[in-house]
Amino acid sequence: MSSLQCSRVCFVLCAFLLLLSCQTRDLIQEETDRPNIILFLVDDMGWQDTSVPFWKETTKYNRRYRTPNMERLAAEGMKFTQAYATPVCSPSRISLMTGMNAARHRVTNWTLDKNQMKTPEINHPDLQIPMWNVNGMTPDSTIEHAAYAKSQPQVLKEEGYHTIHAGKAHLGAKSTPAENPLNIGFNVNIAGHAAGAPASYLGEDHFGNKASFKSSPWKVPGLDKYHGEDVFLTEAITQEAIRALDERDTTTPFFLYMSYYGVHTPIMADRRYYQSYLDQGLDTIEARYASMVQAMDKSVGDVLGYLDQHKIAEETIILFMSDNGGLSAHARGGVAHTHNEPLRSGKGSIYEGGIREPMIIRWPGQLAAGSVYDDYLIIEDFYPSVLEMAGIKHIDVPQVMDGLSFVSHIKAVTAPPAERSLYWHYPNKWGGTCPGCDSFSAIRQGDWKLIYFHLDQRFELYDLKEDISEQSNLISIYPSQAESLAADLTEYLVIVDAQMPTYKFKQQAVPWPADSWKSYHKMTKEYTVKKVSKALDINGEGDDPQWEGATILRDFSYPWRDEDAPSTVFRALYDEAYLYFIYHVQDDEIHVEQSYDTDKLNAVYSDRVEIFLKKSDAMDPYYSLEMDASSRLYDSKGKFYREIDGDWRYPADEITIKSSMDDEGYIVEGKISMRSLREFDLIDGQVIHAGLYRGNYVNGGRDTKWISWIMPDAEQPDFHIPSSFGRLILEP
Numbered sequence: 001m002s003s004l005q006c007s008r009v010c011f012v013l014c015a016f017l018l019l020l021s022c023q024t025r026d027l028i029q030e031e032t033d034r035p036n037i038i039l040f041l042v043d044d045m046g047w048q049d050t051s052v053p054f055w056k057e058t059t060k061y062n063r064r065y066r067t068p069n070m071e072r073l074a075a076e077g078m079k080f081t082q083a084y085a086t087p088v089c090s091p092s093r094i095s096l097m098t099g100m101n102a103a104r105h106r107v108t109n110w111t112l113d114k115n116q117m118k119t120p121e122i123n124h125p126d127l128q129i130p131m132w133n134v135n136g137m138t139p140d141s142t143i144e145h146a147a148y149a150k151s152q153p154q155v156l157k158e159e160g161y162h163t164i165h166a167g168k169a170h171l172g173a174k175s176t177p178a179e180n181p182l183n184i185g186f187n188v189n190i191a192g193h194a195a196g197a198p199a200s201y202l203g204e205d206h207f208g209n210k211a212s213f214k215s216s217p218w219k220v221p222g223l224d225k226y227h228g229e230d231v232f233l234t235e236a237i238t239q240e241a242i243r244a245l246d247e248r249d250t251t252t253p254f255f256l257y258m259s260y261y262g263v264h265t266p267i268m269a270d271r272r273y274y275q276s277y278l279d280q281g282l283d284t285i286e287a288r289y290a291s292m293v294q295a296m297d298k299s300v301g302d303v304l305g306y307l308d309q310h311k312i313a314e315e316t317i318i319l320f321m322s323d324n325g326g327l328s329a330h331a332r333g334g335v336a337h338t339h340n341e342p343l344r345s346g347k348g349s350i351y352e353g354g355i356r357e358p359m360i361i362r363w364p365g366q367l368a369a370g371s372v373y374d375d376y377l378i379i380e381d382f383y384p385s386v387l388e389m390a391g392i393k394h395i396d397v398p399q400v401m402d403g404l405s406f407v408s409h410i411k412a413v414t415a416p417p418a419e420r421s422l423y424w425h426y427p428n429k430w431g432g433t434c435p436g437c438d439s440f441s442a443i444r445q446g447d448w449k450l451i452y453f454h455l456d457q458r459f460e461l462y463d464l465k466e467d468i469s470e471q472s473n474l475i476s477i478y479p480s481q482a483e484s485l486a487a488d489l490t491e492y493l494v495i496v497d498a499q500m501p502t503y504k505f506k507q508q509a510v511p512w513p514a515d516s517w518k519s520y521h522k523m524t525k526e527y528t529v530k531k532v533s534k535a536l537d538i539n540g541e542g543d544d545p546q547w548e549g550a551t552i553l554r555d556f557s558y559p560w561r562d563e564d565a566p567s568t569v570f571r572a573l574y575d576e577a578y579l580y581f582i583y584h585v586q587d588d589e590i591h592v593e594q595s596y597d598t599d600k601l602n603a604v605y606s607d608r609v610e611i612f613l614k615k616s617d618a619m620d621p622y623y624s625l626e627m628d629a630s631s632r633l634y635d636s637k638g639k640f641y642r643e644i645d646g647d648w649r650y651p652a653d654e655i656t657i658k659s660s661m662d663d664e665g666y667i668v669e670g671k672i673s674m675r676s677l678r679e680f681d682l683i684d685g686q687v688i689h690a691g692l693y694r695g696n697y698v699n700g701g702r703d704t705k706w707i708s709w710i711m712p713d714a715e716q717p718d719f720h721i722p723s724s725f726g727r728l729i730l731e732p
Contacts, residue, residue: 034160034253034391036316038303039382041096041257042296043089043168043196043264044347046326046340047356049293054081054358055342055468064280065293066273069301070360073320076369077362078410082376084422084444085324087347087354087437088430089196089264090170092323092379094137097171097184098149099383099401103425103441104496105147106133110196112217114173115145120429126455126641127439127510129428130499136172139184141398143176149399152383154185156255159392162248164188166241167259170196174217186257190240191222198261201268201292203231220261232270234262234292238299242306253390258303263292265331270295285333317389318362319382325354329432337434344470349436350424350451351470363389366411375416376444377406402496421445423492427454427501427510439501441513443489450485452513454501456619456640456722457520459486459513473616476687476727483517490514505641506714525710525726527553529572529579529688536573536580540631540658542667547571547582556694559711566665568609568694568707574730578671579688583609587665590629591697600646603632605701609668612691613677614725616684622720623680625650626695629666631659642720651676688728693719 047054048061052070085092090110091102102108109118114135121129131145138146139154153163165181169192172178179194199208199218206227207220226236241258248254269288273295277287300320307313328339328346340346340353347354361367380403387395388407408414424442439454447465452458461475461482475482490512493500500510511519528551536544550571558565567586574580585607593605606628614622619640626634633655637648654676659668677683694707706717712724 035389036254036256036312037156037161037386037389038256038258038316038318039386040300040303040318040320041093041259042320042322042358043260043262044324044327045263045293045296045322045358046328046346046353047322047343047358048340049263049326050297050358052079052358052360054079059342061339061341064282065290066276067293067297069297069304070320070358072304073300073318073360073362074370077318077360078367078371078373080359080361080373080377082374083321083357083359083378084355084376085322085357085379086424087324087349087426089323090136091426093170094147095378095380095403096323096382097151097153098137098147098399099152099380099397099403100147100149100399101378101380101402101423101425101496103423103493103498104400104402105137105149106499107136107147108132108426108499109134109428109430111136111170111173112194112196114175116173118429118431120431124429124504125643126504127429128502128504129439130501132428132499134173135176136170137178137184138172138176140177146172146176146178147399150395150397151184152386153181153255153257155387155392155395155397156390157185157187159390160252161390162187162252162254164190164241164244164248164254164256165192165259166190166244166256167192167237168196168261168264169193169259188244189222190244191220191237191261192259193221195219197264197266198233200266201233201262201270203227203229203233203236207233207236230271232272232295234260234270234295234299237261238302242302245306255386255390256303258299260296260299262296263289263327265327267292267331272298283333285331289332314364316364318360319386320358320360321379321382322357322359323379325349325352325356328353329434329437342469345435345437347434348430348432349434350426350440350442351436352464352468354434354436355424361410373410375409376420376422377416378403378422381406419446421488421492423489425493425498427499439510441489441493441498443485443492445485445488448481448485450482450489450513452486452489452516453618454510457511457516458616458618458722459517461485473684476685483514486513486517503641505718506716519713520723525555526729527551527570527572527692527709527726528729528731529574530731532573532575532580535575535577536671538580538656538658538669538671540660540667540669542582542584542660542669546573549573553692553709556692556707556709557711558705559708559714560717561705565705565707566696570692570709572728574674576674578673579677580669580671581611582667582669583694584667585609585629585665585694587629587696588663589698589700590661590666591701592628592630593701599632600634603628604634606630606632606695607666607697608634608695610691610693610695610719612693612719612725613680613682614689614691614722615681616689619720619722623650623682625655625672627657627659627668627670629659629661629668631657631668633657638720640720640722644720683730686730686732688730689725690728691719691725693724 135146165186270291273291343353344351384405556568569584608628654673692709
């Protein structure tokens with residue numbers, strides 16, 4: 001080969017190597033151009049558990065807590081005022097990891113033991129809870145009672161991300177694959193396992209691994225080096241997370257899922273901050289709780305400090321979120337159900353206090369510092385959003401995702417979908433008792449929020465723009481709006497094949513919201529009660545001439561018999577002091593029981609008329625007034641379903657009953673004070689929810705034929721259900 005040829009070969013070879021070097025450098029550059037992503041998920045942190053106000057004004061709770069690093073994030077990023085999750089932890093976490101709504105993935109309650117439902121669900125007195133996906137999520141389609149999906153970290157890992165899990169996992173039941181985060185896409189797992197809470201936050205307790213904790217499932221794994229040390233769990237996990245960041249391959253982007261155990265129970269003091277909250281005047285429980293919040297915030301600051309120290313803050317996206325509303329039903333100091341005000345209720349509840357969360361995103365170069373996003377979004381939206389932030393455009397996953405990416409909306413490239421609907425579905429029983437903690441389904445569309453409670457099939461409708469505290473149920477004012485939302489909610493639940501509980505007392509599934517609305521609201525009967533200016537003379541004879549002006553109600557029948565019922569006529573009037581009522585009853589065989597020791601018991605086994613009253617659209621509580629032909633009263637207070645307190649008495653000075661009998665039948669006439677109706681919260685605007693019934697004894701008192709104004713939705717005689725009630729409308 002000549003020297004000229006050799007030179008040409010060398011030139012071509014060098015050019016090829018240079019080109020290869022440039023392409024390799026471009027590939028490395030393309031890989032490292034992907035942002036690092038840190039997702040802080042706090043357990044049980046309420047919307048108000050921070051010094052950052054997420055409402056239009058700073059509240060007493062914002063002034064209570066010290067969270068300077070959250071303040072820094074909000075100042076450097078975007079604050080979200082209407083970010084939603086589910087009311088309890090596992091459903092939110094599975095939605096975060098899969099992009100599916102809880103109604104679709106069916107992990108609708110918190111997970112722990114394989115193939116086992118929770119004791120409150122098994123022992124529910126009235127509902128048969130469906131066998132939900134108690135085993136959490138799974139990467140293995142053969143695992144029963146689990147949601148099969150490819151997780152968000154698995155997709156990130158396949159796309160070149162180094163994935164780190166730090167803290168609480170709670171994604172799969174014990175002895176299932178997702179119990180260990182390493183099985184669902186994480187390269188590193190720090191302290192994550194099946195349980196959703198620690199046995200102890202204290203290193204002195206070995207985080208629950210001491211022998212004194214015996215076989216507790218809440219023992220935090222993998223932090224042996226801190227056992228016996230004076231270190232709080234949040235701090236130990238943070239130190240290990242920073243160590244994992246130090247040990248990573250710096251040529252690849254990382255995803256750090258910083259999933260705190262705090263501020264979940266047990267409420268334990270971080271000594272570094274506890275005394276300062278006592279000095280602030282908080283009780284010992286709330287001081288401990290506040291110290292846990294500050295410990296979490298300090299951890300956030302430590303991670304932010306690491307980014308600053310290593311000069312990678314500008315290439316790292318930070319997301320901050322909580323998995324459900326703040327605990328308020330139990331274990332807290334102060335007054336229960338108030339810790340999230342102005343939001344109503346707390347963890348476990350479908351009211352805003354149970355589902356609205358503190359959320360912040362810092363995205364250097366993309367989001368304006370100190371900006372605020374006021375449109376709503378929900379936890380399953382994180383899945384597609386994080387992947388879009390990572391530049392991942394095409395994914396192959398087995399699950400159908402409900403989440404929508406919010407990236408273009410927060411960058412103000414496109415507006416959010418107009419009137420997008422958000423859905424919640426919880427056919428379960430939580431361990432706590434609180435307002436809104438029943439089995440339910442719900443929808444938010446625009447400012448409207450409709451809640452459907454499964455047990456008594458009641459609906460509540462709120463305008464959140466005007467009523468963030470959900471105090472004014474507008475169901476009777478905007479029935480068409482409620483009907484439309486019920487139809488939308490039903491359509492979605494049917495599409496995702498959502499599970500519904502079954503009534504134990506009649507072995508029927510709880511109807512879909514739209515079907516329930518048609519049965520119990522659209523078709524519910526009404527009776528107009530006219531107002532009078534003069535008090536009526538109640539003497540049992542029904543001879544006050546003002547009764548002639550009352551609306552006459554004759555629409556009574558045998559709901560469970562194919563025969564005509566004897567005549568029953570009802571009238572009612574009212575004034576400022578009393579609600580007056582009268583029954584004229586046709587009965588040629590009046591049975592008046594005398595064998596029991598008290599008039600109260602004798603009344604309930606006699607021919608009688610009845611008025612049931614329920615609080616608003618619920619049956620918790622409801623009251624029964626059963627009045628026989630000789631003026632005796634059986635009064636009781638109940639809770640759905642048939643939890644009846646027969647010892648309860650209607651205040652004697654607030655009710656009057658008189659009666660009379662003749663050969664054709666009997667009259668029962670009475671009055672109930674408006675004051676007592678208001679005190680019992682039985683007047684909803686101008687509406688009294690009432691059931692009007694009659695017990696018709698025949699065959700010498702050996703058989704009873706039940707007569708009702710409304711045909712209840714029950715195969716057997718039963719008036720203790722919502723469908724037996726109508727509405728008494730107080731005419732202005």
